[in-house]
Amino acid sequence: MSLTAASSVHEPITGPAITVTDLVKTYGEVRAVRGVNFEVATGEVFGFLGPNGAGKSTTINMLCTLAKPTSGHATVAGHDVVAERDEVRRNIGLVFQDPTLDGYLTAAQNLKLHAELYGVQSDLVRPRMQQVMEMVGLWERRDGVVGTFSGGMRRRLEIARGLMHSPRVLFLDEPTIGLDPQTRRSIWSYIRELKEREEITIFMTTHYMDEAEWCDRIAIMDHGEIVALDTPEALKAAVGKDRVTISTDDDEQAIVALREQFGVEAQHSEGAVVFRVPSGEEFVPRLFAEFRMGIRSVAISRPTLDDVFMSYTGTTIRDAEEDTSKHRNRVMMQMMNRR
Amino acid sequence: MSTVEPSPTPAPAETPPHRHHGPVVRVRVPERSLASELRAIKIVWRREIIRYLSDRLRIVTTLVQPLLFLFVLGSGLQKLASSGTHGVDLKTFIYPGILAISVLFTAMFSAASIVWDREFGFLREMMVAPVRRSSIVIGKCLGGASVAGLQGVIVLCLAGVVHVPYNPVMILEILALQLLLAFAVTAFGVMLAVRIKQMQSFMGVMQMVVTPMFFISGALFPSSGLPAWLTVLNRIDPLTYAVDPIRRIVFSHLNISPLARAALDPGIHWWGYRVPTLVEAAVIVAIGAVMLGVAIWEFSATE
Numbered sequence: 107m108s109l110t111a112a113s114s115v116h117e118p119i120t121g122p123a124i125t126v127t128d129l130v131k132t133y134g135e136v137r138a139v140r141g142v143n144f145e146v147a148t149g150e151v152f153g154f155l156g157p158n159g160a161g162k163s164t165t166i167n168m169l170c171t172l173a174k175p176t177s178g179h180a181t182v183a184g185h186d187v188v189a190e191r192d193e194v195r196r197n198i199g200l201v202f203q204d205p206t207l208d209g210y211l212t213a214a215q216n217l218k219l220h221a222e223l224y225g226v227q228s229d230l231v232r233p234r235m236q237q238v239m240e241m242v243g244l245w246e247r248r249d250g251v252v253g254t255f256s257g258g259m260r261r262r263l264e265i266a267r268g269l270m271h272s273p274r275v276l277f278l279d280e281p282t283i284g285l286d287p288q289t290r291r292s293i294w295s296y297i298r299e300l301k302e303r304e305e306i307t308i309f310m311t312t313h314y315m316d317e318a319e320w321c322d323r324i325a326i327m328d329h330g331e332i333v334a335l336d337t338p339e340a341l342k343a344a345v346g347k348d349r350v351t352i353s354t355d356d357d358e359q360a361i362v363a364l365r366e367q368f369g370v371e372a373q374h375s376e377g378a379v380v381f382r383v384p385s386g387e388e389f390v391p392r393l394f395a396e397f398r399m400g401i402r403s404v405a406i407s408r409p410t411l412d413d414v415f416m417s418y419t420g421t422t423i424r425d426a427e428e429d430t431s432k433h434r435n436r437v438m439m440q441m442m443n444r445r
Numbered sequence: 446m447s448t449v450e451p452s453p454t455p456a457p458a459e460t461p462p463h464r465h466h467g468p469v470v471r472v473r474v475p476e477r478s479l480a481s482e483l484r485a486i487k488i489v490w491r492r493e494i495i496r497y498l499s500d501r502l503r504i505v506t507t508l509v510q511p512l513l514f515l516f517v518l519g520s521g522l523q524k525l526a527s528s529g530t531h532g533v534d535l536k537t538f539i540y541p542g543i544l545a546i547s548v549l550f551t552a553m554f555s556a557a558s559i560v561w562d563r564e565f566g567f568l569r570e571m572m573v574a575p576v577r578r579s580s581i582v583i584g585k586c587l588g589g590a591s592v593a594g595l596q597g598v599i600v601l602c603l604a605g606v607v608h609v610p611y612n613p614v615m616i617l618e619i620l621a622l623q624l625l626l627a628f629a630v631t632a633f634g635v636m637l638a639v640r641i642k643q644m645q646s647f648m649g650v651m652q653m654v655v656t657p658m659f660f661i662s663g664a665l666f667p668s669s670g671l672p673a674w675l676t677v678l679n680r681i682d683p684l685t686y687a688v689d690p691i692r693r694i695v696f697s698h699l700n701i702s703p704l705a706r707a708a709l710d711p712g713i714h715w716w717g718y719r720v721p722t723l724v725e726a727a728v729i730v731a732i733g734a735v736m737l738g739v740a741i742w743e744f745s746a747t748e
Contacts, residue, residue, distance in 0.1 A: 170573055195575040196474040206566035210496055222488050223574040225475045234470040267570075272471045304469055 121184060123148045123275050123307035124169065129178035131164050138164040140330040141178065146309060146323075148274075151301060153321030154311040155415070161330040162311040163203065166279050169309070170200055183274045196224070199273030201264045203280045209253035213244060216252055217267050224271040238266040242296055258289035265296060269304075276300075278310035282317060294320055315411040324411070326418055333418040338411060345409040345417045348386035352393075353378045353402045363399055368392075375416075382413070477575050485576035486584040493555060493588025497595065507554055507596060511547040514665065515539055515607070531705035536607040538709050541692035542664025544600055544619060545626060545684060549659060551596040552627040553651050555589030556634020560647045563638075578745040582635055586737060589631025590624050597623040608699075615698050619691055625726060626687040629733030636740040639747060658684045669711035680713065683732050686725040689713045693722060 124146035131139040139161040146152040154162045167173035169182055171191045180187045183197035207216050214235065221231045239245040242262035252260065261281060268276055278297075282290040294317065297308060310321070318324045318338060325335040334341055354360040357379050361372045364381060368389075372381035383389040386406035394401065407413075475481065497503065519536035526535045562568040571581050601619065604611055634651070641647045661675070662684035671679060679685050689712060696710040713720045720728075 172569075172573060192477045192575045195573060196476070198573075200573055202566065202569060204566045204569075206568075206570040208492070208567050208570075210499060211492075219488060219492070220570070220574075221472075223485060223571065223576065225481050225484065225575075226472045230470060230472045234472050237470050270472070271474045304471075 121148075122146060123150065123183060124152075124309060125179075125181045126165075126169070127179045129165065129168060129180055130176045131161075131168060131173060132176045137330055139168070142327070142330075142332045144325055144332060144335055146307060148307050149301070149305070150322045151297065151308045151320065152310070153318045153324040154309070154327055155313065155315070155318045155324050155411070156311075156327035157313055160327045162327055163279055164330075165327070166277055166309070166311055170198060170277055171195055196271075197274045199268035199271065199276040201261070201268045201276070201278045201281050203283060205260050205264065207252045207260055207264060207267070210251070212249050212251050213239070213255070213263050214248040216263065217270055220267050220270050226271055234270060234272070238269045239263075241269075241299065242266045243292075258285050258293075261285060261289070261293065262296070265293070269300070272304070273306065275307045275309060278308065280311055280313070282312065282314065290314075290317070315415065318411050326415055328419045334414065341414040342409045342411065345382075345413050347382035347384055347409065347413075348389075349380060349382055349407045349409065349413050350386050350389065350393075351375075351378050351380050351405045351407070354399055355402070356399070360399055363397065367396065367398065373420075375421075380416075382417075474575065477577075481575070482577055482580045485571075485574070485580040486587065489571070489581055489584025490588040490591065493558070493585065493592055496558065497555075497592040503554065504596065504599075507550045508547065508599065510550060511543045511600065514546070515543045515603075518665070519607075529708060531702055531708055533699075533701055533705050533709060534608055537609060537695075537699070538667075539665060540604070540607045540609060541695045542662070542688050544597060544623065544691050544695075545662070545688045546659050546664055547600045548593040548597050548623045548627045548687075549630055549655060549684065551593040552589045552630035553634050553655055555585070555592050556631050556638050557644070557647055557651065559585060559635055559638040560641060560644050563642060579741040582632075582737065582741045582744050585635055586628050586631045586740075589634070590628040593627030593631070594620060594624045597627070609695055610698055612698050615694055618694050622687060622691055622694075622726065622729075625729045625733065626684075629683070629729050629736060632733050632736035632740050636736050636743060639740060639743040658682055661685070662688045664688050667709055667711055668713060680715070683729065685713060686720075686728040689720075690722040690725045 122145045124144075126142055126144050128141050128143060129139055130137070130141050142161075142165065154165065156162050164173065168175050169180055169187060171187050171194050174188060182194045185193035185197070187194050208219070211219065217235050217239070218231060221235070226234065235248075236245055239248055242265055244259065244263055244266060247255075247259070252263065255263065265278070265281065268278075281297075282293050285293070297310075298320070300306060301308065312318055321338065323335065323337050324341065325332045326341075327333070336344070352360070357374060360379050361374070364370045364372045364379070370381045370383065372379050374380075390404060390406060393404070515536060519534075519539045523535045530538060559568065572578070597620065601616055604616075637650060637654075638647060641650060661678045661682045663679055664684070668676075668679050668685065668689065692710055693712065696706060701709075713725065
């Protein structure tokens with residue numbers, strides 16, 4: 107970790123960066139978050155994975171002091187999110203799902219405004235600004251008006267801004283949503299670089315499975331509850347089985363036939379039949395030789411986080427999103443009625 | 446079929462080149478204090494000014510309506526009104542009202558930017574900063590007042606065109622009233638804006654509130670000898686207490702007949718008591734303070 111003597115102004119970090127105990131948030135009758143518990147260690151990259159509407163953003167909002175928990179407790183950087191709201195705010199950086207930059211101002215003006223809002227010592231504003239802007243490759247564009255920036259540039263600038271005041275915990279709410287794959291990759295490389303260089307804990311939400319692989323640990327959230335929490339490797343190892351995807355002329359019959367002939371429980375998923383077997387390579391030749399129905403195509407894959415998600419929630423993240431969109435609308439209606 | 450590609454390690458070519466790896470500049474966020482609140486107020490205020498100055502179109506568009514009333518209505522009705530104005534140009538009579546409503550319109554636009562900021566997310570950036578919500582609201586209201594004051598100065602420059610002398614004392618007195626009015630109106634607008642989340646609905650509500658306020662205030666007619674219902678509404682309308690003192694100040698610097706003065710600048714009476722300028726100013730201040738209080742309370746309660 108590259109730290110300078112200047113870091114001694116921070117109190118030593120003791121204990122976990124985030125602790126969450128029985129956290130609940132309800133909007134009217136809708137229970138958006140239903141009692142979650144977890145801890146995030148200092149220096150960790152912690153991912154919150156789940157479909158839209160699973161309660162990820164609500165949880166993040168409570169941790170960022172933007173929403174009050176209905177019940178339960180949470181501490182961030184050692185401070186209670188309700189009782190010590192200002193202490194928490196001083197120690198966190200935020201990158202929201204929706205852009206929160208001022209499009210009328212230049213990139214540098216946006217960061218300067220942020221530094222002033224947080225009371226950053228004025229002689230440190232410029233060097234810090236240069237550092238964070240160089241990290242996201244925007245230093246040369248510092249005098250450009252944000253309104254003229256592309257979506258990827260804005261997101262990068264938001265990350266730079268979130269880091270301006272050297273937060274101990276950086277919250278990233280879907281930092282790569284809506285970005286092209288290349289920009290997503292570069293944002294991830296910034297995050298990794300950041301982790302190497304600064305003493306920082308990163309808490310992020312995503313519903314991209316591939317991105318969750320980058321986290322040290324991930325929590326899978328579904329319907330307001332954490333259904334699994336471990337390292338990506340451990341989660342995948344726990345699933346343990348290969349996934350076989352076949353397409354047939356009649357998927358319903360195929361599911362029945364698979365159960366009768368091979369004792370395999372298959373499911374519909376995204377227009378195909380999916381099931382799990384310990385070894386896909388050995389099973390597929392048998393399937394072709396013995397299966398009583400025609401098979402149009404077959405694919406085998408090693409366990410991915412998609413499979414982890416499926417094994418815990420019984421659905422793929424995409425299907426889950428379709429299911430929860432109704433639920434989400436209800437949550438939103440409730441939230442609006444409350445205001 | 447795969448929903449997502451299996452995660453590739455980023456190709457070295459796409460990894461951004463490692464720039465200078467000097468020591469990490471660490472900064473420290475100080476504890477919240479009065480100074481940090483004042484700084485937050487200043488930041489919000491300054492942002493309001495920057496946005497106003499960079500938006501020339503807004504400067505012009507918010508001037509159009511008041512100037513239409515002043516020059517088109519003032520000139521158009523001159524002949525019809527001549528029997529009642531006792532030789533005073535109708536434009537001169539309307540002018541104090543225009544000084545008030547130009548501020549009203551501008552201040553409402555300033556308040557609208559809170560809805561705008563919400564829609565574009567910037568408000569959230571301020572809401573999570575380690576500052577009080579009240580500082581944001583106060584900064585916003587001061588910003589709105591300053592911007593409206595600037596707009597008021599533009600209209601004040603037109604005094605000569607409508608036969609009003611450029612008297613420094615008069616100008617300062619009017620400016621002070623304009624700032625008070627602008628602050629109160631911005632506070633009122635912010636109070637609305639906290640509740641109304643969409644720009645279109647806000648604009649609709651604003652029209653519904655601002656237009657009657659403007660028409661009833663006596664900006665375009667003397668506030669005496671009105672039908673009873675209109676008298677009641679006029680005395681309730683807060684804008685009345687800004688238009689009347691501005692008119693009194695302007696008229697005190699005009700050389701006109703006592704008859705004209707009595708007809709055009711009758712003053713506001715509460716059950717026969719002529720309300721003095723200071724009390725009228727106090728009414729504006731009181732309304733502004735209440736609006737500000739409600740706005741802060743509402744804003745602090747939003748999640």
